[in-house]
Amino acid sequence: MDINFNKNEDHNKLLLSELKRKLAKVKLGGGEKRIAKLHNEGKMTARERIDYLLDKDSESIEIAAFAGEGMYEEHGGCPSGGVVVKIGYVSGKQCIVVANDATVKAGAWFPITGKKNLRAQEIAIENKLPIIYLVDSAGVYLPMQDEIFPDKEHFGRIFRNNAVMSSMGITQIAAVMGSCVAGGAYLPIMSDEALIVDKTGSIFLAGSYLVKAAIGENIDNETLGGATTHCEISGVTDYKAKDDKDALNKIRNIVDKIGDFEKAGYSRTAPQKPALDPNEIYGILPKQRSEQYDMMEIIKRLVDNSEFEEYKAGYGQTIITGYARIDGWAVGIVANQRKVVKSKKGEMQFGGVIYSDSADKATRFIANCNQKKIPLVFLQDVTGFMVGSKSEHGGIIKDGAKMVNAVSNSVVPKFTVVVGNSYGAGNYAMCGKAYDPRLIFAWPSAELAVMGGTQAAKVLLQIEASSLKARGEEITPEKEEELFNKIKARYDAQVSPYYAASRIWTDGIIDPLDTRKWISIGIEAANHAPIEKPFNLGVIQV
Numbered sequence: 001m002d003i004n005f006n007k008n009e010d011h012n013k014l015l016l017s018e019l020k021r022k023l024a025k026v027k028l029g030g031g032e033k034r035i036a037k038l039h040n041e042g043k044m045t046a047r048e049r050i051d052y053l054l055d056k057d058s059e060s061i062e063i064a065a066f067a068g069e070g071m072y073e074e075h076g077g078c079p080s081g082g083v084v085v086k087i088g089y090v091s092g093k094q095c096i097v098v099a100n101d102a103t104v105k106a107g108a109w110f111p112i113t114g115k116k117n118l119r120a121q122e123i124a125i126e127n128k129l130p131i132i133y134l135v136d137s138a139g140v141y142l143p144m145q146d147e148i149f150p151d152k153e154h155f156g157r158i159f160r161n162n163a164v165m166s167s168m169g170i171t172q173i174a175a176v177m178g179s180c181v182a183g184g185a186y187l188p189i190m191s192d193e194a195l196i197v198d199k200t201g202s203i204f205l206a207g208s209y210l211v212k213a214a215i216g217e218n219i220d221n222e223t224l225g226g227a228t229t230h231c232e233i234s235g236v237t238d239y240k241a242k243d244d245k246d247a248l249n250k251i252r253n254i255v256d257k258i259g260d261f262e263k264a265g266y267s268r269t270a271p272q273k274p275a276l277d278p279n280e281i282y283g284i285l286p287k288q289r290s291e292q293y294d295m296m297e298i299i300k301r302l303v304d305n306s307e308f309e310e311y312k313a314g315y316g317q318t319i320i321t322g323y324a325r326i327d328g329w330a331v332g333i334v335a336n337q338r339k340v341v342k343s344k345k346g347e348m349q350f351g352g353v354i355y356s357d358s359a360d361k362a363t364r365f366i367a368n369c370n371q372k373k374i375p376l377v378f379l380q381d382v383t384g385f386m387v388g389s390k391s392e393h394g395g396i397i398k399d400g401a402k403m404v405n406a407v408s409n410s411v412v413p414k415f416t417v418v419v420g421n422s423y424g425a426g427n428y429a430m431c432g433k434a435y436d437p438r439l440i441f442a443w444p445s446a447e448l449a450v451m452g453g454t455q456a457a458k459v460l461l462q463i464e465a466s467s468l469k470a471r472g473e474e475i476t477p478e479k480e481e482e483l484f485n486k487i488k489a490r491y492d493a494q495v496s497p498y499y500a501a502s503r504i505w506t507d508g509i510i511d512p513l514d515t516r517k518w519i520s521i522g523i524e525a526a527n528h529a530p531i532e533k534p535f536n537l538g539v540i541q542v
């Protein structure tokens with residue numbers, strides 16, 4: 001056992017309790033008072049609705065629980081981005097559920113709410129998963145309308161996606177369980193089936209005040225756009241529900257009747273637990289991100305029966321590649337090795353750094369997985385590509401480009417776990433968010449940034465010093481220290497996994513022990529969508 005095992009374990013468990021504390025806080029949404037207000041109106045909260053809808057005792061994962069965290073404090077905050085998203089099972093069918101949180105500014109859409117809704121639709125589209133919207137929203141968050149209204153990835157894209165998803169044959173069901181105002185009114189009606197809850201649900205393009213102001217008509221909101229109006233007069237909605245539970249039961253009944261479609265056909269056998277104890281991950285993962293460790297010890301605690309068939313074990317060793325099963329699903333694992341390795345040519349290579357040989361190996365392995373229809377799992381703990389003349393002259397750029405090419409053009413589903421560092425172009429080559437992982441999630445130990453705080457501060461200081469020198473000035477040691485500390489502090493704050501999760505660069509921060517569950521749920525979702533195009537790498541950078 002590593003002499004630092006206990007120290008590491010204490011540290012990682014502290015990070016875990018911080019995660020649990022933060023999660024408990026965001027789960028309160030707009031707070032106890034607003035929750036009590038909803039209950040007084042006879043409504044359930046967004047989380048209560050989802051819990052009631054999902055099959056009892058079934059597995060689920062929450063997407064982007066930390067969306068918006070710390071981003072809108074001057075507006076009173078936007079916990080979970082004002083919308084709760086979960087992948088789970090409804091009447092035995094895997095679905096994605098999107099529920100507006102009316103305790104957060106009446107469910108109005110902040111910019112991050114738009115990004116999160118689009119991510120939910122993207123997950124439904126990529127995996128051909130049925131999507132269920134539980135609508136309770138005041139529409140656009142008006143003080144920030146310029147950041148959520150008109151652009152390609154703003155509110156309007158949701159309805160465009162509703163239409164596109166419908167033509168793709170993806171089931172969409174919406175229940176209006178509170179307000180559904182203005183442009184937002186299109187979402188339920190562009191779904192296949194729309195339910196509305198009597199007395200609490202309402203849909204209109206303009207509420208009674210605006211109607212009075214615009215055309216002088218006197219009308220109350222219920223007559224204008226309540227459940228009876230839309231189920232019996234306008235024909236806008238398809239089912240009238242007595243209350244929230246009735247609406248959710250009706251959705252369960254509708255989902256229950258959905259037939260089975262063609263599957264992708266990823267290999268699955270009976271799941272087996274890892275033979276080595278996954279709890280030991282806490283003690284293996286070092287406290288400091290700069291410390292070395294053997295990633296193989298992590299892999300063995302994540303895969304079924306701890307069995308891993310390593311591909312090219314002796315070559316390009318700063319990346320580990322190989323086949324395994326996770327919860328029965330066959331996977332190809334691409335992981336950054338974090339210990340110093342010695343190549344067969346006698347060269348010492350730093351852990352967590354991608355060299356030409358490791359990039360080449362990963363490229364070929366990724367191609368193999370595509371050839372064999374095996375989902376890919378990336379375990380990131382990467383500081384970037386090797387720098388310096390030896391590496392540059394050896395063509396690291398073209399070797400890295402090949403790896404980026406293979407990751408980008410993969411047709412099998414990809415899943416990314418940010419275990420530790422996720423820096424620079426290493427983030428890209430190891431399937432960061434820009435490379436379409438079906439799910440990307442981080443452990444509490446993760447750090448994501450273009451480079452570390454110390455490195456960034458040193459680079460920027462050199463730039464500053466040389467620009468001053470060009471003007472005939474010199475940077476004083478005091479000024480240098482001040483500048484260094486300022487830059488480092490800013491970067492250090494931004495490398496936090498919470499900073500990344502709040503911006504949905506990842507789908508969440510999870511307990512390492514939940515990794516197998518996330519990957520298994522992710523592959524099961526991906527299995528709904530047959531692969532539609534051949535694997536084609538295009539021009540290879542030889």
Ligand SMILES: CC(C)=CC(=O)SCCNC(=O)CCNC(=O)[C@H](O)C(C)(C)COP(=O)(O)OP(=O)(O)OC[C@H]1O[C@@H](n2cnc3c(N)ncnc32)[C@H](O)[C@@H]1OP(=O)(O)O
Nearest residue numbers: 105106108137138139140141142143155179181182183184
């Ligand atoms: C998509 C397109 C093309 C267009 C649009 O969406 S335009 C937006 C149009 N929306 C509206 O006009 C709705 C305005 N809001 C309401 O009418 C009501 O808030 C309600 C009927 C939706 C809900 O009423 P409720 O009594 O349950 O809640 P409130 O106390 O009124 O609101 C709670 C809280 O949220 C703030 N709020 C509500 N709506 C918005 C909004 N659209 N933008 C910004 N802020 C909104 C409201 O001020 C209050 O804030 P405080 O808690 O800070 O007082």
